[in-house]
Amino acid sequence: MSFRSRGPRTVPLKSAEEVDAIVRKIRDDQTRPENYRERSLKLHGWICAKCGREFELSNLHLLTVHHKDGNHNYNPPDGSNWENLCVYCHDDEHSRTILADYLAGKDKKS
Ligand SMILES: [Zn+2]
Ligand SMILES: [Zn+2]
Incomplete structure (x- = not known):
């Protein structure tokens, strides 16, 4: 009997080099302003703030x-x-x- 993860596939553990590459990529992404997602995930954690x-x-x-x-263009580095x-x-x-924006007439891109 062997242990199996719940998913249909077993995900192989990453080697140190692979992890390094991922970390480097994330760091590179963070230097680009559009990659606020990576920063936000890092700041707030991998958890839904609502549920x-x-x-x-x-x-x-x-x-x-x-x-x-x-x-979406307001991305303060402190994640606020x-x-x-x-x-x-x-x-x-x-x-x-969306409904609130619609009612406020903010639907159009300025
Ligand atoms: Zn949620
Ligand atoms: Zn949203």
């Missing part, structure tokens, strides 16, 4: 960064405008704010 669901590398793509003020939300909570958040 508290925790994430790991295999499902991290389901964790997204929400901009609290709705402005970011909130890590899972896609479900994020969707929920936007189904409200």
